[in-house]
Amino acid sequence: MAKDELAKEFKYIGTRPARPDGFDKVTGRAKYGADVSAVGMLHGAVLRSPYAHARIKSINFEKAAKLDGVKAIVTRDDFPVGIDGDTLKLLENTIAGKFAYYDGHAIAAVAATSVHAAKEAINEIEVEYEVLPHVIDVDEAIKPDAPAVRENAGDFSVPEGSSPNIASYIEFGTGDINDGFDKADLVKSGRFKTEAAHQGYIEPHACMAQLDHDGQGEMWVCTQGHWYIRQMCASVLGLEASKLCVTPSEIGGGFGGKTTIFIEPLALALSKKSGGRPVKIVMSRAEVLRATGPTASASMDVKIGITKDGCLTSGLVEFRMQGGAFGGSPVGEALQCAFASYNMPAVHHIGYDILANRPRAAAYRAPGSPMAAFAVESLIDELCRDLNLDPIDVRLKNAVKEGDKSSYGPKFKKIGLIETLEATKDHPNYSISLGDNQGRGVAAGYWMNHGGETSVSVSLAEDGSVNVTVGTPDIGGSRASIALMTAETYGIPYNSVRVNIAETGALGFNEPTHGSRATLASGKAVYEAANQTISEMCQRVAKKWQIDPDAVFWENGYAKPAGPNAGDFSPISIKQIAAEMDQTGGPIAGHHEASIRGVGHSFGVHIADVEVDPDTGRITVLRYLVAQDAGRAIHPSYVEGQFQGGAVQGIGWALNEEYVYGADGCLQNAAFLDYRIPVASDLPNIDTVIVEVPNPDHPFGVRGVGETGIAPPLPALANAVAAATNVRLRSLPMSPAKVLKAIKTGSDGC
Amino acid sequence: MAVNVYLWNSLKKFTNDQDELTIEAKSIGELLGILERDFPGLKPFLDSGISFAINGELSNPNSNEPLPDGAEIYLMQKLKGG
Amino acid sequence: MNKIHVKTNINGDKVEFLADPRETLLDCLRDHIGLTGSKEGCGTGDCGACSCIFDGDLVSSCLVLGVEAEGKSIETIEGMAGEKELHPLQKKFIEMAALQCGFCTPGILIAAKALLDRNNDPTESEVRYWLAGNLCRCTGYDKIIKAVMETAKDIREIA
Numbered sequence: 001m002a003k004d005e006l007a008k009e010f011k012y013i014g015t016r017p018a019r020p021d022g023f024d025k026v027t028g029r030a031k032y033g034a035d036v037s038a039v040g041m042l043h044g045a046v047l048r049s050p051y052a053h054a055r056i057k058s059i060n061f062e063k064a065a066k067l068d069g070v071k072a073i074v075t076r077d078d079f080p081v082g083i084d085g086d087t088l089k090l091l092e093n094t095i096a097g098k099f100a101y102y103d104g105h106a107i108a109a110v111a112a113t114s115v116h117a118a119k120e121a122i123n124e125i126e127v128e129y130e131v132l133p134h135v136i137d138v139d140e141a142i143k144p145d146a147p148a149v150r151e152n153a154g155d156f157s158v159p160e161g162s163s164p165n166i167a168s169y170i171e172f173g174t175g176d177i178n179d180g181f182d183k184a185d186l187v188k189s190g191r192f193k194t195e196a197a198h199q200g201y202i203e204p205h206a207c208m209a210q211l212d213h214d215g216q217g218e219m220w221v222c223t224q225g226h227w228y229i230r231q232m233c234a235s236v237l238g239l240e241a242s243k244l245c246v247t248p249s250e251i252g253g254g255f256g257g258k259t260t261i262f263i264e265p266l267a268l269a270l271s272k273k274s275g276g277r278p279v280k281i282v283m284s285r286a287e288v289l290r291a292t293g294p295t296a297s298a299s300m301d302v303k304i305g306i307t308k309d310g311c312l313t314s315g316l317v318e319f320r321m322q323g324g325a326f327g328g329s330p331v332g333e334a335l336q337c338a339f340a341s342y343n344m345p346a347v348h349h350i351g352y353d354i355l356a357n358r359p360r361a362a363a364y365r366a367p368g369s370p371m372a373a374f375a376v377e378s379l380i381d382e383l384c385r386d387l388n389l390d391p392i393d394v395r396l397k398n399a400v401k402e403g404d405k406s407s408y409g410p411k412f413k414k415i416g417l418i419e420t421l422e423a424t425k426d427h428p429n430y431s432i433s434l435g436d437n438q439g440r441g442v443a444a445g446y447w448m449n450h451g452g453e454t455s456v457s458v459s460l461a462e463d464g465s466v467n468v469t470v471g472t473p474d475i476g477g478s479r480a481s482i483a484l485m486t487a488e489t490y491g492i493p494y495n496s497v498r499v500n501i502a503e504t505g506a507l508g509f510n511e512p513t514h515g516s517r518a519t520l521a522s523g524k525a526v527y528e529a530a531n532q533t534i535s536e537m538c539q540r541v542a543k544k545w546q547i548d549p550d551a552v553f554w555e556n557g558y559a560k561p562a563g564p565n566a567g568d569f570s571p572i573s574i575k576q577i578a579a580e581m582d583q584t585g586g587p588i589a590g591h592h593e594a595s596i597r598g599v600g601h602s603f604g605v606h607i608a609d610v611e612v613d614p615d616t617g618r619i620t621v622l623r624y625l626v627a628q629d630a631g632r633a634i635h636p637s638y639v640e641g642q643f644q645g646g647a648v649q650g651i652g653w654a655l656n657e658e659y660v661y662g663a664d665g666c667l668q669n670a671a672f673l674d675y676r677i678p679v680a681s682d683l684p685n686i687d688t689v690i691v692e693v694p695n696p697d698h699p700f701g702v703r704g705v706g707e708t709g710i711a712p713p714l715p716a717l718a719n720a721v722a723a724a725t726n727v728r729l730r731s732l733p734m735s736p737a738k739v740l741k742a743i744k745t746g747s748d749g750c
Numbered sequence: 751m752a753v754n755v756y757l758w759n760s761l762k763k764f765t766n767d768q769d770e771l772t773i774e775a776k777s778i779g780e781l782l783g784i785l786e787r788d789f790p791g792l793k794p795f796l797d798s799g800i801s802f803a804i805n806g807e808l809s810n811p812n813s814n815e816p817l818p819d820g821a822e823i824y825l826m827q828k829l830k831g832g
Numbered sequence: 833m834n835k836i837h838v839k840t841n842i843n844g845d846k847v848e849f850l851a852d853p854r855e856t857l858l859d860c861l862r863d864h865i866g867l868t869g870s871k872e873g874c875g876t877g878d879c880g881a882c883s884c885i886f887d888g889d890l891v892s893s894c895l896v897l898g899v900e901a902e903g904k905s906i907e908t909i910e911g912m913a914g915e916k917e918l919h920p921l922q923k924k925f926i927e928m929a930a931l932q933c934g935f936c937t938p939g940i941l942i943a944a945k946a947l948l949d950r951n952n953d954p955t956e957s958e959v960r961y962w963l964a965g966n967l968c969r970c971t972g973y974d975k976i977i978k979a980v981m982e983t984a985k986d987i988r989e990i991a
Binding site: 024029201680 | 975
Binding site for chain 1: 756758759760794795798803805806807808809810812822824826827
């Protein structure tokens, strides 16, 4: 799209109307995963391993089956055999076969007429375990003599003779890093560690499923992506995909954790075994923390060279990340993000995806980027402090821009890091003076964003209002942004557009609402589909006026003659066209299916001001600013919301959140009391600046914004603490005990 | 038409130590076929799913997609999001 | 286990249900009366998604037994709006985008209403500490706090 077209004022885009689902959500009317029930419904419960690693010698559910109200019990024997590859890993995680691989791993499931009956039955299932050695910490797991989490875990990328728990290995880079280090005036290296965190959505996983003997199945489930759920359930259960209809409920948060399956196949299997009765399973909070998909923990070595006037010359990173017992930590993405913000002549990246006896990691908002940001942005800050250079100026000096080769290879198209750095530097928060024990930290962050498979349809109602059907569940306001883009395309009021999120049978494949893609991809597809209908409407009007279709154009909700030569016709409104459509050729609708491209990267820069109590080590966040490039903010309030939400998740990860394991390999803090996410009284306002460097490859200039915000807080807070205390913490979370020890002994927390 | 293909370093052992290749291919499908034929060690990586960056634009592969002449193509691990 | 017949008042309506004595008030509201607006986020009183008013007190209904509702008066999110229009807090939350996924929203609205019913001029700090028992993972709380403060201001102006 031409740049000058992007610069024009929009009529609807950029405004802040009420979101269409707001009424339902403030009245309790909206239906989430656990909010439905059906006649004859059974309740499901899951028996989970109490051990971090064990051989399952036998499972005896005779006693359990005899209890009142128990209608079905399933184990791995109720699932197909002969599955391999990634589907086998999914199946293994869904329900254990020969081994339990982590504390909480599902062993069996029961469906009964009440929740209490199901839970009693779980307690009566007798399992004989042989407890095996386990490994939890990533640097312990990579040792050659560590207990092997699974046999033959390494894939084709892993060099021969490697430790048994290395699942995959990646290496990439460019330039001569040793030459770069030689040219530097200062070279620094360090080890940085982050712990596993959970996405922390307030809504536990919940579904209600029905599977009949004829293979037809239905499922209601809270999910970010119901086509993924359909595909995964079909593959682990041996079902035909189109026979399983999955309807997404409203979703109470996902952040990546609800893009995969956990209880869903169990509910379907129980339903089938009970003779086709609906089965509802709702996870408890403890189950969510123990047995869904937290993100990886990481141990990262970084080495960076810099000249005394602030040019980065060379960077080397080695990241070790554990993604649980089945691999899949986001080490590749982390490496991609590590130096992505900077134009460095030489960079080299090494990464290990390592197994541990922990739950199978799922995606968590910009997976890998926060860990990488913590390591690299902290070390850059250390270099700036050692050389007494302004951290924003150093970033500006090295910042990537359009045409620069990225650290992971491809050249950047139009990006907005420099504009975002400048907006941060100009912001009043950067110059507020600080008092004793207070410090300011700055950090940048990056996420590539994603397009992906998208299918939508658009149709005209008889009164000229418009229905839009998309496949991306609305997690944070995307119905509003899609309605705004539709309104803009047609030139009709926002309230004349209704956006529906349809079940799997209604549209072609859709990737989940992940990768910051809903507004970008569904929006772009809706734009195409809407334009199909506009073209059809212009053709019908051209026939009515008996002129060439090229002589009719669309503007502000009307078909108009293209110029005085076309004829002296009064514009015809969408309402009129719709009212006559049954007489002029029938229904008017459009659809678009594509693997959406033209993704725009989003860079963010944050400033954190903290006060550190020297007696308790407690960190108080005084002030926080998020500046991020949104390309074009379709609905600015929801863009701000993404900035703020991401930042606060990052703050929680930096200050409080971690998975705590006992010596027995079991999770110690499986409740919100001790897995402590930020609460309202922990935080100040989160100030925001929406930077707009439009994405030239999107009709409205959109860049995905949802994910980037979680990356900069981890280093920004560590940098602020270093400024406040002169002590550098290289291990997260920066709990009061860790900070106090650092203040007293100079330890870095590792 | 010739395109320039860039691989990540740890793949070099399957491509006679080259991480930059110039290949004559008209489409992504043809390109993948040539890579598999000339460097059979790459097959498991290509099969496991990769993303492409074609002239800076990240995308999932479309085997029918025609390649612009002289395109700069980076092979990357399949990207996810959260 | 025999069920217990409970007679109570919910959002101004007389309601009866049979409760298993092990069931929480939250379970009973959701499963026996169909009032699914109150949510279970944790079941241990840590997240506030199940907030209700129980005989005038703000409670986590997952920590109250269903049988305790006998003879009491309960207010849930479903009773917050008037017949003809939304409560000022509900309107303000929509206007100021103080919700994203909306799952914590019923609990936060009930809790915020309980605050403003007692004190229509809270400081920002008072609002933050009052709502510290209501977890939100999507918004970072910023717009929620601002919406409560703005509503308080509107309420004071009308009073």
